[in-house]
Amino acid sequence: MSTIVQSPPATSPRPLQAPAERLIGGVRAAWRRSVLLRALVIAPALFVTAAILLVFLDLLIPLRAVLRETLRWIPPLLGLGFVAFSIHRVLRPPPPRRFALLAEERIPALQNRLLTAFDAADALPDGVVVRAFVADAERRLAEADPRGVAPARLKVPAMVLGIGLALAGIFSIALPQVAGEAWTRWMHPADAYASRWAEVRAETLPNAAPAPMPLFDELRWRVQPPAYAGIGPQEGRGDEPVSALAGSRIRLRSRFPDRWDGVRAAVIGGRALPVRRAGGEWVIDYTMAADARGLSLEAVAGGEVIDRRVVPLLALPDQPPDVQLTVPAADLILAEGTGRLTIRATAGDDYGIGGFWLHWTHSRGSGESYEFVEGDWQFARVSRNGRTATGELVVDLATLKLQPGDVMHIRAVARDRNDVTGPGESVSRTRIIRVARPDEFDEVNTDIGLPAELPKDPVLSQRMIILMTERLVREAPRLSRADLLKRSGEVAREQGRLRDVVGEQVYVRSSESGVQGQDLDFGYLETSGAQHEHTEAGIAEAERPSAEELLEEASEATGRGTIDEISHKHDEGTILDVNRDLMALHNLMWRSESELNLAKPDSSLPFQYQALRMIQAMQQAERVFPRGNVRVDPIDVAEARGQGKLDDVAPSVRARGAALPSLGPLLAELDRVAAGLGRRPARQSSLEISALAARALEAGADREAAALVSRAAGEAGAGRADRARDLLGRARERLAPGSGAAARPLPTTADPAAAEYFRRIGRMP
Secondary structure, three states: OOOOOOOOOOOOOOOOHHHHHHHHHHHHHHHHHHHHHHHHHHHHHHHHHHHHHHHHHHHHOOOOHHHHHHHOOHHHHHHHHHHHHHHHHHHOOOOHHHHHHHHHHHOHHHOOHHHHHHHHOOOOOOOHHHHHHHHHHHHHHHHOOHHHOOOOOOHHHHHHHHHHHHHHHHHHHHOHHHHHHHHHHHHOOOOOOHHHHHHHHHHHOOOOOOOOOOOOOOOEEEEEOOHHHOOOOEEEEOOOOEEEEOOOEEEEEEEOOOOOOEEEEEEOOOOEEOOEEEOOEEEEEEEOOOOOOEEEEEEEEOOEEEEEEEEEEEEEOOOOOEEEEEEOOOOEEEOOOOOEEEEEEEEEOOOOEEEEEEEEEEEEOOHHHOEEEEEEEOOOEEEEEOOEEEEEEEEEHHHHOOOOOOEEEEEEEEEEOOOOOOOOEEEOOOEEEEEOOHHHHHHOOOOOOOOOOOOOOOOOOHHHHHHHHHHHHHHHHHOOHHHHHHHHHHHHHHHHHHHHHHHHHHHHHOOOOOOOOOOOOOOOOOOOOOOOOOOOOOOOHHHOOOHHHHHHHHHHHHOOOOOOOOOOOOOOOHHHHHHHHHHHHHHHHHHHHHHHHOOOHHHHHHHHHHHHHHHHHHHHHOOOOOOOOOOOOOOOHHHHOOOOOOOOOOOOOOOOOOOOOOOHHHHHHHHHHHHHOOOOOHHHHHHHHHHHHHHHHHOOOOHHHHHHHHHHHHHHHOOOHHHHHHHHHHHHHHHOOOOOOOOOOOOOOOOHHHHHHHHHHOOOO
8 A cells, every 4th residue: 555645735734733742842851851860970970989099099009299180180070071961962952853763662552653743744635544543643642651761770870879979988987097188189289298198008008118207298388478569479389499579478388297306497597497386287487588598497306307408598689660761852952941841751660669750950050150959840640550650741941940051950760669678769861951052052952942033143053943944844734824934934034044154155265265264153064153254364355256156166166967077086176175065055055945935844854954964074074183292101000000109008917808609519519429329328318418408508509509409308318319319410510500520529527618628729638
């Protein structure tokens, strides 16, 4: 029999919708409950089982701290990972057809009615047979019970969880000391208290070797910086140097074994420190000194030192603030003591800025009339960004009543917040603000205080004309066309006056004699005095050439561009050769004046800059010679030494100073101890090496090298001779870089000073 499946009309209802969905929803709910119940039982079982296995593994084979630091995350990751996986399955269940298959598999009474209804519900045609199938399927689906479709199967996980909890309880009740130690080792992974774990293993395992006398375990330290630093405490462990600011509170602690009588502590080269008990630990509190070198710890049992540990200390310097005066960026020379001056400075410090201000000095006059006044200015606005501060102040120079020749020295001052070894104070570079005298206008380098009404008599220098033009360029967008023409014309007139001075120099140099007067005023060379006044040695007006003759001579000097003119010549006129630069300067000033007359100050600036460069080059080319013969005989220092006369000087007894520290004895001891590692008792080697670490710190040796020696002492005490020898070699390399040869062995003497003496003279005692 074959059945042709046709699509029902769009208006026909979907059969079996409510019974099928009800059954599939029940199967889905039963499956979700089963998944959640299994997660709640299997996850703790995984956690407990993994934790018990790790604890027993550590008991049989003691693990290093780095391994415990990593492996302790396995139990929670297993448990939480299984829970997360189960929640993911519940939130994203399989498709409904999978639940239909599950129901058909677990409920035989359905006889594939649910799967058939699910797959062909939309394709069944309407008819008597279809209605009969639908009625039978609905009856069977309504009688089906989905509660047993997805059983939880919790028997095995519950047994594993129960056995694990029972083992943990028995272990904690029977061996509470071992359980507590195991909890500490896994909750706070560290190589500390290794000797305690050895004692626990010796008490727990029947075949374990008896625990030796406990030594210093790994030290744990906490550094509380001073309050001004504004940073939190730091914690660490190990034998590395402890770095801290002076004034920091350092706390050292470690386990205090029951077999010890006490712990002694002292500052290297200083006083003893009190040691207190806190539970099962010893604790030392020490305030970091600026010259601290290290701490020496000794464990005492039975009236003798059984272990020694040296902790190098490194005092971190608190550097003073870094102060920069950013505005003004250079020294200023003002035309007048007016205007508004902006001062801006920045300061930075490792631990913050405490105070920030400006210091000024106002000086006037010279010689016996010299006077000065100084004081401080507070910034009008200070912005702070972390450990950096920026201050700004605008000064009205008119309130300072500056006169020509007055000088203001300004610098920024910053102070940090160090209240232990400070405070540290720094100053910025000093900026000088000077008001030019009437004959120093050529040195003005800023338009601050530049007078609005230009002086009529003195000729302005090219530098001042540049400043005026630059200010006009900045203000041009805000000026009307008439104001721009007026202001630009005023600057053009000043440029023309200076060009006339240059033209006068061209005329003087083009005279028949070609000799300049000794008292001639070089106004074009950046001097702003009155215009030239020729002396009686000047040239008469009638002898001066006309403008056409002057231009003709200039053309002859500069050339007309022919090949003959640029070829090598020996007989060129001396005066015209000198005038070539002056004529070029004259032409540049003329071009500048022309652009200014056209109200184009921006186009005039390139010619002004080039003219200023030419003037500066001429100034550098000047030579000054002495008017008479000057001779200073050289002094033979070697010959003259000791020839002077000393009056009323009596000889004094020369005291013997302290000998310079030498690392020779220490290197020799390091070589001797390293050679004996493995052949002497471990404890004896450890005590000798720790004594060398304290000796190195007392002698001012490198802290890192002393830390390596201290670590070598711990390795030697644990019986690891190879590692101790390697650490001693690294320490020796830091103490004497590049010295691969062994140090000369010292003579056997109890006095180190005598041993060093015999070593230096090369003799044995």
